[in-house]
Amino acid sequence: MASDPDVRAITSTPVGRSGGAARERGGVPLLIRFTLMAIFVFPASMVIEPIGASGTVPILLCLLLLLFWLASWLWGLHDPVPVRHPGRLAMSLLLLASFASYAALYAGWTGGSTEVTRASADRWLLLLAASSALVLVVAESIRSIADAMQVVRALLTGAFFCCLVGVVQFAFRVNPVEWIQAAMPGFTYNGGDTPFQIRGALMRVAGTTFHSIEFGVVSSMLIPLSIWRALNDPSGRRWFHWAQTALLVFAVATTVSRSGILALLVSLVVFLPFLTRSIRRWVLLASPFVVAAMFVFVPGFVGTIGAALGADTSDPSIATRVNNYPRVAQMLDTRPLLGAGPGNYSPPDALKILDNQYLGAIVTLGLVGLVATIAYLVLPGVASVLAARAARAPVLKGLAGAVAAGTLVAAACSMTFDSLSFPVFALLYPALVGLAGGVWRLVQAEATASSEHRPDLVPVRTTGTHPTRIPPDGEGV
Template sequence: MTALSTAPAKTVQRPGRPVGGPLVLRWTMFLAVGFPAYLVWEPAGASGGVAQLLALALLGLWLASAVFGRFSVWEFRHPARVGMMVWLLVSLLSYAALMAGMSGTSTVAERAAADRWLLLLMAGIGLTLSITQCLLTREDVRRAVGWMLAGASVSGLVAALQFTTLTNPVDWLATLLPGFQDNGSGTPFQPRGSFTRVAGMTMHPIELGVVSSMLLPLSIWWGLFSTWSKAWRRWVPAVMLAICCVATVSRSAMLGLFVSAAVMIPYLPRTARRWALVAGPAFLIVLFVAIPGMVSTLFGTATAGSSDPSITARTDDYPLAWTLLVQLPVFGHGPGTWMPVNAMDIFDNEYLFTAVTMGVVGLAGLVIYLLVPALSSMLAARHAPDPELRLLAGSVAAAMFVALASSAAFDSMSFKSFALLVPIFVGLAGTVWLLVLQQLNQTPGIERSTGNHATRKKYGGRPWIR
């Protein structure tokens, strides 16, 4: 248990603090998965996604509050923040190397791509810092996660309509929002066998499958322990996320489901574990009856091996990636700057993409960024004193391990829904770490933060935003 003790804890009274964090944070979490990732506000260009703009606003509020002494930047310490800071540091080093000319000559388009990549990174940092700073109680987490799962349910409804009608409701939405435009980065439909797989609100069917498999464990936790909705309503997000995984007809979704189940199921309450063993086969039977050919298609894509062109296209990337890495091995060619003319040269592997664009330093930073929250959440789950907190920590760990595994299947950080969802889970990893630490220290009350005596005396645990 002492492994969790990073700092002494304290009790903080926060009158008037909104449950679930500030409204702007909850809306950002909703829109990160519930609004089309490729529909942008035209004046802001490719970085004009609504969720990204709100996340940047959150970062601005956090920084302003720190400057004006609303809190100490050393408060709310947790291991996942270390991973985030490492990722930020290596990203800035690679970006600086590009702008200083250390990465060779660069075009205007490449520098603009690096700027967009950096803005997306800063938006994610705003989410991580805000979540850990604002979600201090279990009810905070339940309420904020409920908003995010509501967004996922909207995406699931869109995916279901796309799959059954082969029409895209996002096209209708774009006509109702003046000032917004489709930036052309989305792939809402893609053939797979005898089916057409769909992307919902995300940019690509693979992204939808991965995002859904990351959120599914959290939706099960919410269904079991949320108290502010009727029982049947609490399970709507889980059902919609399962539909998303099927509608993508994706190996990445199947991999994500396997990883999330392997990590999360051991932390389920005993009765829920038994139900999980029944629900899996039952879901396959319903799928087999309701959608003829779906089970065989999923099985066929999973066992195709080297006969599948999409797999060989990925393995063919390794020689090119190695050649480019050897040219600039330390900081790479610049974050986000790989824009090949030939579509076959796109790296469908985030680790290869990061190695080429940010070098071995960036690759190490990416692994640390994804792995530290996963391991710290598993450690928190191991020491959590009650079933609800144990499953919450296990669900966060499952999502981060899905992110680790699926990043080998597509260039994940280039997709906005994924790139914003990961920092949300990094922030939740910090929250569950501190919640478990609170209970282990057996301090009365649960609204607390970390910090030394001088910090407590000076800042009194005041919130950074009300």
């Protein structure tokens, strides 16, 4: 990993409640933190009507971030060129594939250029622009563990709100999202959300997301980061941080989703090896109590999810997924390279929905887009695993492992639902990719600092153009 001139050093002491370095305040701008929270807080079903489906609060905030980023680059306030990380490469590949498919659609090469298809392609590019903003600005804003902690807090605060809505939905069968919608003058309800859905003996809920599957997956993506935050955050009360983690686990249970269970298993399998041995033991010891709590707080959960996991192709949900493959093969034969155009698959009925993001990429972006989609969904997670293996400080190793878990959950579960069609997932994932880029740079800085062979000083956050340092005991210089 190449060195970055903008990131000189990080704290190599664990973030905790007593260390001086742990008390350092992060420098992530408020607009970025508010945007991360807004992903979960503002319903994506509410849009500014003239803009259409892309006129949601989170997407508009992301586009505003992109404008600020471009303006600051043009005016020479920052230089993004040296800030290299695998997530930026992955995002660039998906952008290039989408641009190629977009051009083919508008040129009429795909044979399906209509006003409707062009509008769908425009929406896809706006989503990618918003996603690019998160990948770029989040990565460039993280120059210390304290910065990373600010980003994690913002994401978890939004997710906590989403989970509270899910609890109200599950316990009282009312939808607080309707109250939020009523308090958004100037916005129009655009539909698409499914707050309630029956499975077996239970009512599945979605929180502020579009669907219970999305709710379960995004909650599982954040559980490792919530555990890392509970172990290392110097601010707030630790019991409350653990309560937030428990609420995320409860959210996965309330979705009664096979994808949610898969996501939870992937996240823990990836994350646990990068925790200290004592923490791993505590997590394993707590697991039986978590399962027991599911019996108490979600009656019928184990039986319902057991039946769902044991279903075969006679289950309509599984049958439709299996039947997708021959249909996709036929569509691939028609437009093999660049597909039908970005965002241009409109199922004639619910049974024809492609519950697989990779199949969706084949249909809309062709084989070129499939390769780019795989890179976008897999490369950041693999890079984060490598960063976690290379990190020396336990707090940084744990952070990299948590980010790796969240991003690899996205890669795995994109095989079980069309993930980038869901608004919360579609913005949470690039936020995690940006966080992964920041972690990648912190690991670079740690390696650079250790090569200086200065055991008398602990490198911390860069201030201006010179790294500020403090002694190992945490007292100021």
